[in-house]
Amino acid sequence: MKSNENPMLRLENLSFGFEKTKPILSDISFTIEKGSFTLITGPNGSGKSLLLKCIKGLLKPTSGTITLDGSDVTRHGKRRLASIGLVFQDADTQIVGQTVERDILFGLENLELPIAVQQGRLDAVVHLLDLTKQLKQRPRTLSGGEKRRLSIAGVLVMQPKLLIMDEPFANLDYPSVLQVLKTLLQLKSEGHTIILVSHEVEKILAYTDSVIILSEGKVAAQGSPSSVRPLFQDHGVYVPLEVPLEELTWLKP
Numbered sequence: 001m002k003s004n005e006n007p008m009l010r011l012e013n014l015s016f017g018f019e020k021t022k023p024i025l026s027d028i029s030f031t032i033e034k035g036s037f038t039l040i041t042g043p044n045g046s047g048k049s050l051l052l053k054c055i056k057g058l059l060k061p062t063s064g065t066i067t068l069d070g071s072d073v074t075r076h077g078k079r080r081l082a083s084i085g086l087v088f089q090d091a092d093t094q095i096v097g098q099t100v101e102r103d104i105l106f107g108l109e110n111l112e113l114p115i116a117v118q119q120g121r122l123d124a125v126v127h128l129l130d131l132t133k134q135l136k137q138r139p140r141t142l143s144g145g146e147k148r149r150l151s152i153a154g155v156l157v158m159q160p161k162l163l164i165m166d167e168p169f170a171n172l173d174y175p176s177v178l179q180v181l182k183t184l185l186q187l188k189s190e191g192h193t194i195i196l197v198s199h200e201v202e203k204i205l206a207y208t209d210s211v212i213i214l215s216e217g218k219v220a221a222q223g224s225p226s227s228v229r230p231l232f233q234d235h236g237v238y239v240p241l242e243v244p245l246e247e248l249t250w251l252k253p
């Protein structure tokens with residue numbers, strides 16, 4: 001995290017509702033520093049996925065501003081679509097290609113990059129996400145964990161400025177959770193800016209830099225993991241008591 005740089009993302013008083021009179025997200029403000037790893041948590045229905053869609057540019061906020069790396073992009077949904085990589089909560093919705101390889105290359109093809117560049121990016125993400133053996137496989141036949149890794153690969157290959165993952169541990173078994181955790185930490189160590197949305201706080205909290213708790217569409221708390229930790233239970237997020245912060249992860253150092 002470098003304090004003399006623009007933050008990667010800043011939301012100021014962002015609100016959203018499908019009907020103007022019924023806001024679902026109200027007055028959300030926070031800052032995401034470059035290279036940081038932020039956890040957004042909150043109970044089911046608190047507005048996490050809708051918030052991510054507003055950030056990505058898929059939904060238009062009713063009010064408020066979004067600043068990405070120093071530029072006001074509130075009215076530039078398209079710019080956000082290109083710069084922000086969002087791994088959706090449901091991995092199936094993201095599958096588009098007939099094979100794993102085609103699926104990963106799908107987004108790149110629209111960028112008209114030279115074939116050698118596409119191949120280089122493909123090789124890098126396939127290696128990182130351990131999908132080498134599955135390249136020619138049909139995405140629908142992948143296991144849950146492999147599908148999740150494929151959806152992350154398809155987003156990473158676009159080299160987004162900001163990587164956002166919505167509930168990446170959902171439906172995964174223990175080894176697959178570990179694989180996703182390892183990938184997240186590897187990306188963090190490479191300097192990526194990451195927002196992770198999850199209510200499975202005990203799997204990851206030890207490695208986060210900052211935490212935002214959403215409750216009924218509002219920011220209920222934000223700060224360092226240790227400062228926010230006592231507030232989880234009040235806002236419907238389970239975290240084991242009496243466990244030191246550094247042990248609140250499934251991936252032991």
Ligand SMILES: Nc1ncnc2c1ncn2[C@@H]1O[C@H](COP(=O)(O)OP(=O)(O)OP(=O)(O)O)[C@@H](O)[C@H]1O
Nearest residue numbers: 018024042043044045046047048049050051089199
């Ligand atoms: N298309 C829609 N039309 C109307 N209401 C919606 C729509 N999509 C979501 N909502 C409502 O907005 C609220 C927030 O939904 P959201 O999907 O953001 O919750 P979430 O925090 O991601 O929950 P979860 O932990 O279950 O994934 C919920 O009450 C939901 O019913």
Ligand SMILES: [Mg+2]
Nearest residue numbers: 048049089166
């Ligand atoms: Mg959600």
